[in-house]
Amino acid sequence: MGKFFQIELCSPILRAAHCSHECEGGILPANRSKISANVSKLLSQGKYDKAMAEMARLVEDDPADHRTLLRMAETYAKMGRPIDAIQTYENVANQYTAEGFHMKAIAVYKQMLRVDTNLTSAHKALAEQYHALGMQKDCITHYEITASLLERGGRLREALAIFRRMVEQQPENIASRVKLADYLVQQRMKSDAVREYQAAAEYAQQSGLTDEYLMVAEKWWSVAPTNLNIGRNLGRLYLQRADPEKALGKLQQCFQQDPEDVETLPMVAEAFAALEQHNKAAAVYKELARVFQKKGMHADAKSSWRKVLEIIHDDKEAKEALGDDGEMFSGLPTVPEMPAMANSGIPEMLKEVDVFKTYGLQKKAVELMQEVVSLDPKNLSYHVRLYDLLHEVKDVHGLAGVLQKMIVLADVTQDGRKGEWQSELNTLKATLQEAQDDSVELEVALAADLPGSVNVQADQDIAPNVQVSVDEVLGQFKEGVKKSIEDDDAETHFELGIAYKEMGLFNEAKDAFHLASQSKEKEVDAHHMTAVVLMDEGDTEKAIMLFDAILQKPNLSSSQQGANWFQKGLCHQRLQQVDQAIAAFKSAADTGENIPGLQARIDLLSNALG
Incomplete structure (x- = not known):
């Protein structure tokens, strides 16, 4: 067995009994109890190696001894051997799962997360265990964490698979489907995103969930802006909710795509009327009447002209179009024109x-x-x-x-x-x-300055018709950079990233910071600047995830901690997550770094909370 497994037996009778039992491949129950007690004693004395040797004897004798295996995993963690701890915990969890003890498996996976809170496999396994128990809310929570960790690690295909699994398990869950669609948009998989938004919107509509429908339809239309049905539905719902300004915004986009759409025009007129911009409403009804006339829909055209006269009772064009029917509006006062908002x-x-x-x-x-x-x-x-x-x-x-x-x-x-x-x-x-x-x-x-580039003369007399395209020049500049700067020149790539950022070239900035991050010296600062660029792009939630990842890195300087906590606070503030913003700003203050206006910002947000 090895030197750690040798024990001295104090009498020939005990020695014979021991040999007899172990020769048959087992340890007597009484001896197991003694070994277990000895393990407890050794652990209390901090003699982890000897305790591990004794526990190994017990497990070798009974591989299904879950209690001892869990003690071994816990001891590995105390010994600073996280990989061994996680592997041991995982073996126990697998055994529990095979035996159908899902709650016990869940408890073990949670122990694994105490060793490594960002252990992707544990979060994924927890999601599957909760699904097996029908605990869908907890299942989705851990799937979301899994997807986030995979995305943060650049494992995008695996993250996408998790989002799809969430939808497969809960096809009626609108929030999960929208998250999948949002992720597909980020990955530029537009057609797939449209399908998911459409499915979520249809389910919300069928279920009478108007708020959810509006939220989904807004996202859906942002990736399918030529779909007039979405825009018209949004306009109709906003009108029903007495929000004519929002309705008008959507309907005007529909009108720009099809100025003669007979479904859009009446709603545009209705929105103007609700905003008390009556002259504009009348003008739209006139246009609608002309469209109907052009299409040979004379009854509808007459109805539209009557709408005009209901607003402007002496409108000559409407009266001429209606003939005798227009006389009934003579002498009535015209509805006064009001500003869009008083x-x-x-x-x-x-x-x-x-x-x-x-x-x-x-x-x-x-x-x-x-x-x-x-x-x-x-x-x-x-x-x-x-x-x-x-x-x-x-x-x-x-x-x-x-x-x-x-x-x-x-x-x-x-x-x-x-x-x-x-x-x-x-x-x-x-x-x-x-x-x-x-x-x-x-x-x-x-x-x-580019190698091999043509010299551009500024003198207008020499080249009066020469125009330099900014995109073309920048394209040539980037080609020159590739040729003249080595990939491992982190300092130059970092400075170049800052320059790109200031010019608003965010994709180029992220590429430069990525190259700079390959250097240990620049890794943290480059990731920090990438997160700042994400903020500039409006991708605030992804920026928060990156700041979180940076703050989990060991050996950060106080200035790095302060800068990342502060920027994380700004992200939460943008999202109006006031509690999280205050917590992040306070963490920045705890670093002792002198960040201008930090305390004033904390005080302002605290006062806003009351």
Whole structure:
């Protein structure tokens, strides 16, 4: 058996009994109890090697001794041998599964996750165990974790298979099908994604789940924007929900694709009428009447002309089209035209702007503030608020446009800030001109510096008709990079990734950071920048997963921990996950790094929670 398995027997009788039993291939029950007690004693003394030797005797005698195997696995973990611990746990779990003891197997797989929380095989096995027990909610939870871990590890085909399995096991689960479709979109498998969105939408519609249908249909239409049925359904439902603005957004897209669609036009008119933009509603009904006439549908055309006269009772064109039928509307007052939104709604919009700012959603705040300005374009204070927001998002072009309007209004109202704003506008214009000049110089310089490239002359007298395409120049530049920079030059690829990111070339930036991450020195920083690029692309959830993966790496510096916790907090804040955002920001603060505005951000979010 080996030196660890040799024991001294104190009497010839015991020695003979031992030899007799073990020769027959077993250990007496009394001796098993003694060995087990000795194991406990050795473990309490921290003598793990000797304890393992004794437990090995017991398992060799009885391979189905689950209790001892579990003690061995636990001891392996204490000895810092996680692989052996996991393998031993897995053997026990397999035995329990074969015997039909799924709850016991689940308990063992959970012990495996204490050794390695990101053990993909354990999460997958747990999902299958829960499925066998009919515990679908827990099953789906662990399948989702499995898919996330596979995706994070670049095992995309396996992740896709897990998403498909989730749908196969619960075909009526709309959330699972939508997650599969979302993943298919990410993998650019558009036709497959469309099928899954369609199936989820149809099930939601058949089940009368209107909220779920709207959510799915919005995603479905984003990948199938030419499907007018989806757009019309969305418009119809939003009208039923008294949300004519959303309805109009969808219906106008349908109208652009087919301006003569007789299903779309009545809903467009209805949306305008609900927004109290009656002249526009009448104009749409007129267009609908002309379409019906063109199609020979005269009764429907008359009905549309009557709709016009219900809104504008003295409309000559409608009266002529209807003849005597139009006289019944004579003398009735015309419905007054109202703005798309009464100014009384502006205070509520301004409150929403403040909410967006509180949660770090500056771009949404800008969009809503632009709506406010369009509703009351003569209100200087609203322009000033938009100006402040544009400063926050560093939208130089937007600032220039708003400043021009502010100067005009200041001239009318005799506002003393006009001179200050005029000076800033002049500076902005000069900056924009310089940036434009620099951009042209960069294109020429890049082309000139490439190996073997044609020299582009800037002198207009020499080449007056030469125009350099930015895409073409950048394409040549990237080819030059491939030839002149080795793949293992991590530092250069990292700097190049930053340059691409600043230029908005996100795919190129991620490729460069991927090459840089192959170096141990640059691995963490390159993955961090990849996650930041994902944030720029709007893929916030994937960015969170990458930040989580980075933060699990050992030996991170305090600055690396602080930066990744902070960016993770920003992701949660974007998703309006306030609790998670606060927790991440507090973890960033715990690193001791000096991150500007961090405490103020924590305080602001904490106050928002109340």
